[in-house]
Amino acid sequence: MFRTLVLKEIHNHILSFRFVVTSLLLLIVVPATVLVLTNDYVRQLDDYSRRQVEIERYLERYAHFNRLGNIVQPTQPPVPFMTLIRGLSADVDMSAFDNDPLPVVFPLLDLTFIVAILFSLAALVFTYDSVSGEREDGTLKLMLANGLPRAKILLGKIVGGMATLLIPFLISTAVGLFIILLNPRVDWKGADFGALGGIFLGIVVYLGLFTALGTLISTRHRSSASSIMTSLFVWVLAVLVVPNLSPYAASFLRPAPSSTKVNREVFRLTQDERDVLGRRLSGEKTAAVLKDHPVLAGIERMSEKDIKNTMMKDPLFAKAYSVYRKAGQEGWDEANAMQSAKAKVLQDDLDRKEKAQTGLAILLSMASPLADFTYLATDLSNTGMRNQRQFRALSGGWNQAYWKYSERRMDELKKANPTADVWNIAADVHDMPRFAYKEEDLAGRLKGTLPAFAVLAGLALAAFWGAYFSFRGYDAR
Amino acid sequence: MIGTIVKKEISANLLSYKFFVVILLASVLIFTSLFVMARDYKARLADYQINKPAVGDATAVLPPNPLSILAKGLDESMARSIGVNVTGFDVQSGQKSGNVVYAFFPAPDFVYVVKLVMSLVALLFGFDQISREKENGTLKLMLANSVSRASLMAGKWIGNYLSLAVPFTLVTLLGIALIGLDPAIRLSAGHLGRLALLMALSLVYIALFLSLGLLVSALTQRSASSLVVLLFLWAGLVFILPNLGTLLARQIVTVPSTKALSEKRQQIWTSEILMVYSKNGEWNGQAWNERRISMNREFDRLEEDYRRQAARLVRLSKTINRISPAAGFIYAATDIAGTGIGEDNRLKQDIIRYKNQILADLIGEKRPYPAFRYQYRPMGQVLAEGALIDIAWLLAAVILVFGAGASVLKRYDVR
Numbered sequence: 054m055f056r057t058l059v060l061k062e063i064h065n066h067i068l069s070f071r072f073v074v075t076s077l078l079l080l081i082v083v084p085a086t087v088l089v090l091t092n093d094y095v096r097q098l099d100d101y102s103r104r105q106v107e108i109e110r111y112l113e114r115y116a117h118f119n120r121l122g123n124i125v126q127p128t129q130p131p132v133p134f135m136t137l138i139r140g141l142s143a144d145v146d147m148s149a150f151d152n153d154p155l156p157v158v159f160p161l162l163d164l165t166f167i168v169a170i171l172f173s174l175a176a177l178v179f180t181y182d183s184v185s186g187e188r189e190d191g192t193l194k195l196m197l198a199n200g201l202p203r204a205k206i207l208l209g210k211i212v213g214g215m216a217t218l219l220i221p222f223l224i225s226t227a228v229g230l231f232i233i234l235l236n237p238r239v240d241w242k243g244a245d246f247g248a249l250g251g252i253f254l255g256i257v258v259y260l261g262l263f264t265a266l267g268t269l270i271s272t273r274h275r276s277s278a279s280s281i282m283t284s285l286f287v288w289v290l291a292v293l294v295v296p297n298l299s300p301y302a303a304s305f306l307r308p309a310p311s312s313t314k315v316n317r318e319v320f321r322l323t324q325d326e327r328d329v330l331g332r333r334l335s336g337e338k339t340a341a342v343l344k345d346h347p348v349l350a351g352i353e354r355m356s357e358k359d360i361k362n363t364m365m366k367d368p369l370f371a372k373a374y375s376v377y378r379k380a381g382q383e384g385w386d387e388a389n390a391m392q393s394a395k396a397k398v399l400q401d402d403l404d405r406k407e408k409a410q411t412g413l414a415i416l417l418s419m420a421s422p423l424a425d426f427t428y429l430a431t432d433l434s435n436t437g438m439r440n441q442r443q444f445r446a447l448s449g450g451w452n453q454a455y456w457k458y459s460e461r462r463m464d465e466l467k468k469a470n471p472t473a474d475v476w477n478i479a480a481d482v483h484d485m486p487r488f489a490y491k492e493e494d495l496a497g498r499l500k501g502t503l504p505a506f507a508v509l510a511g512l513a514l515a516a517f518w519g520a521y522f523s524f525r526g527y528d529a530r
Numbered sequence: 531m532i533g534t535i536v537k538k539e540i541s542a543n544l545l546s547y548k549f550f551v552v553i554l555l556a557s558v559l560i561f562t563s564l565f566v567m568a569r570d571y572k573a574r575l576a577d578y579q580i581n582k583p584a585v586g587d588a589t590a591v592l593p594p595n596p597l598s599i600l601a602k603g604l605d606e607s608m609a610r611s612i613g614v615n616v617t618g619f620d621v622q623s624g625q626k627s628g629n630v631v632y633a634f635f636p637a638p639d640f641v642y643v644v645k646l647v648m649s650l651v652a653l654l655f656g657f658d659q660i661s662r663e664k665e666n667g668t669l670k671l672m673l674a675n676s677v678s679r680a681s682l683m684a685g686k687w688i689g690n691y692l693s694l695a696v697p698f699t700l701v702t703l704l705g706i707a708l709i710g711l712d713p714a715i716r717l718s719a720g721h722l723g724r725l726a727l728l729m730a731l732s733l734v735y736i737a738l739f740l741s742l743g744l745l746v747s748a749l750t751q752r753s754a755s756s757l758v759v760l761l762f763l764w765a766g767l768v769f770i771l772p773n774l775g776t777l778l779a780r781q782i783v784t785v786p787s788t789k790a791l792s793e794k795r796q797q798i799w800t801s802e803i804l805m806v807y808s809k810n811g812e813w814n815g816q817a818w819n820e821r822r823i824s825m826n827r828e829f830d831r832l833e834e835d836y837r838r839q840a841a842r843l844v845r846l847s848k849t850i851n852r853i854s855p856a857a858g859f860i861y862a863a864t865d866i867a868g869t870g871i872g873e874d875n876r877l878k879q880d881i882i883r884y885k886n887q888i889l890a891d892l893i894g895e896k897r898p899y900p901a902f903r904y905q906y907r908p909m910g911q912v913l914a915e916g917a918l919i920d921i922a923w924l925l926a927a928v929i930l931v932f933g934a935g936a937s938v939l940k941r942y943d944v945r
Contacts, residue, residue, distance in 0.1 A: 071758040078762055082770055089777040096780075100787050107790075111797045117807075120800040128789065144633040147607060149788040150619040150878070151836060154604050154871045155776050155847055158860060160636055162773035171765055178758055186754075278658070279547045281757060285650065286551050293646055294559060297638040300631040301566040304573075312628065313577040407628035414631035427634060438630055477807045 062213020075175045076221035086162050087229035090136050095238045097131040119476040127448040127488040132435050133241050136233045139163040140436025165430045169423045173263045177284040180267030182277035183210045193529045207524050214264045244495040248433040255429045258509050262422050265516035272523040295421035303414035309406035319396040327392040335384025342380045346373035419508050429505040435492045439501050443493045454486040531677050532685040539689025552651045557701045559643045564705040567599045567639045572714050581611040586898025588614040590881045595868050600640040603869030614885045616822045616892045641863045644732045645856050649739040653760045655690045656743020658753035669944045683936045727866050735859045738928045745935035771854035779847030785839045862920035868906045872915050
């Protein structure tokens with residue numbers, strides 16, 4: 054019986070006008086997007102390898118330690134999944150003067166966007182009249198008169214609706230995948246297919262959520278005209294409003310100090326104020342030394358040269374002078390330590406508050422299925438927040454290796470040529486550690502996306518239960 | 531006769547569930563958006579007070595634009611603090627928040643609400659005007675009276691437009707008035723003029739979608755199918771076309787990444803420094819100053835090349851995107867607010883000109899440097915440089931779509 058119900062739904066939908074429109078739209082938009090994104094990915098790949106070659110060329114000819122760090126900054130190579138999903142890699146680079154204004158005005162189109170916006174809208178359009186429409190047509194009465202349990206009818210409707218929507222989607226994505234895999238420049242690995250599987254699971258749950266939601270809304274209304282209004286109202290809030298407002302709401306609820314202000318304050322503490330304090334502390338300490346060592350009298354007025362000469366002649370002076378120098382340095386060290394501690398408090402406070410704010414923003418946005426799906430898809434495809442963290446960790450590791458290497462190399466250069474300015478002479482750096490980007494392994498990604506997946510599944514279940522209870526009490530007349 | 535139809539439409543709307551839901555949604559969204567973006571503006575204004583260059587600094591910083599509350603556009607990029615030196619620009623990007631969630635979703639400003647939500651709302655007002663009346667059988671009755679189909683269409687259009695535009699205008703004006711009460715947000719007479727134009731543009735944009743709703747309603751026999759067509763049409767026009775257009779333009783014009791540009795600049799620096807050192811083993815200040823001038827020229831050439839390509843890309847994707855009224859609306863709205871691509875481009879050119887103007891001072895380190903000043907393009911120029919085309923195209927689309935709707939209704943089978 055259940056099969057009949059599902060088949061009936063699928064038949065109804067497949068013959069409907071909205072199915073034709075949805076299928077056409079998906080069949081055009083998904084392959085077109087994939088085609089364009091794949092070409093764009095290949096371009097980025099070319100740009101990246103050209104840049105790497107250029108860097109190596111420079112290292113060969115002009116490497117010197119003064120500017121080496123500016124040349125070999127770690128950069129993120131394009132990942133093969135960017136043929137489907139762009140995520141944060143499409144974010145605008147604000148650090149360059151010539152930044153590209155277009156993505157700010159119109160965010161790029163990718164699979165996440167198509168699913169999150171078009172697919173959810175399609176799911177609601179398919180289901181808004183599933184109950185109220187059948188009541189209006191009078192078929193709901195007939196169906197119930199057959200002694201069918203309501204739970205079965207409802208489940209049949211939801212499963213049928215989902216299946217009908219998944220068919221054109223799967224076909225269009227298969228065409229898209231075909232385009233990707235046919236391109237010899239795109240190298241998808243096993244983990245990518247695993248991640249794609251995870252994303253598909255997310256898509257199914259996301260679709261199930263909106264199908265159940267549409268059915269729930271349909272059971273709350275007598276007429277399909279008003280159920281579409283409510284559906285669109287809910288859709289606008291969940292998809293277009295809640296995620297966009299969440300970071301602003303979080304900044305209101307968990308304010309963080311402005312980073313501009315903190316940076317300015319840190320600069321003042323560790324530069325201007327440090328100088329004043331350092332001068333005072335080292336003055337106090339050296340004054341004490343001067344009192345204990347009368348041999349140093351008049352040292353403030355002596356030139357470097359005089360001091361050097363006197364030290365050669367007078368060992369007592371030399372000894373006292375080293376105490377004096379040490380006291381002065383101690384004063385400055387103390388000032389540095391005190392001021393950096395103060396700056397660290399500010400910096401830590403900013404970091405902590407920004408982290409708390411980001412956490413809250415993520416939490417708030419997760420009320421929206423669109424945000425859940427976006428986090429899930431971008432994290433699984435290595436274009437999201439997890440990848441940012443991964444990249445930062447790898448950069449940190451590379452930085453340490455780089456510093457160790459440069460210290461060792463400079464020591465070697467100094468040994469070979471003691472009078473040379475080792476910062477500014479040409480250096481052979483062919484054995485320098487190169488930054489190597491590595492994608493996070495699939496298991497870690499899957500584990501990391503569990504919360505988003507759980508919320509999505511929870512929302513879907515809640516919508517389903519809501520629909521069930523609401524349908525149980527639905528007046529079919 | 532039209533008057534009666536208008537009155538009937540308005541009273542029917544006022545009593546409907548649709549009207550209630552839609553106006554509630556629009557009001558809540560517009561108020562929330564204005565409140566949230568005003569807070570964002572004030573935070574950026576406070577940052578500007580800290581970043582403001584001291585007298586004699588060669589730094590270009592614009593205060594945030596108060597109209598960015600309604601149309602944020604590129605304002606965050608335009609209000610960056612950009613230090614100018616001999617060999618280029620030192621961009622302080624630290625003003626951006628560490629909160630990564632901002633990067634995922636576009637800013638919910640007034641223009642965003644109008645572009646997405648108000649257009650959807652306008653469609654919902656129009657989608658069942660003809661087909662629903664047919665389904666209910668009232669269309670026959672109406673046409674049995676001596677009313678022409680053209681005036682029926684006009685009456686329906688005016689009645690629905692008024693019941694949508696009047697609450698929308700009132701809510702927006704109230705929101706802007708509330709913002710205007712905030713002493714931190716100073717709106718000049720020029721800003722108010724731009725606001726009025728922005729409001730008018732939004733009303734034209736809404737009118738287009740209402741006409742589109744009426745047209746499709748007259749093309750279909752059932753209101754359910756009219757809605758489906760309209761929703762997908764809307765998604766295509768508002769989401770897909772403008773975003774795909776930007777990607778499509780990128781297929782045609784190749785622009786090197788900005789990353790490649792900045793890396794190149796670092797590389798040239800590096801080789802130059804090594805060369806100045808190795809000539810006589812010691813730092814040569816005279817040679818360095820000369821090299822800095824030639825480096826400046828080399829960087830300018832590199833960037834000019836990049837900028838020419840980037841400008842082509844922007845022009846092309848603007849042209850492609852104009853197929854979608856949503857893109858035209860965004861271009862015109864951000865241009866009017868002074869946060870658009872045209873203004874950003876002008877600002878960048880001015881900063882480059884400023885750098886070249888004070889180049890001699892910079893090399894000789896002759897402080898104090900003259901301050902950077904920027905004048906937003908006057909309204910006339912904004913209109914002449916593109917906004918007028920967008921507005922005219924939107925208006926033409928409204929007339930075309932309405933005309934098409936009226937002519938389709940002439941042949942509509944009312945049975």
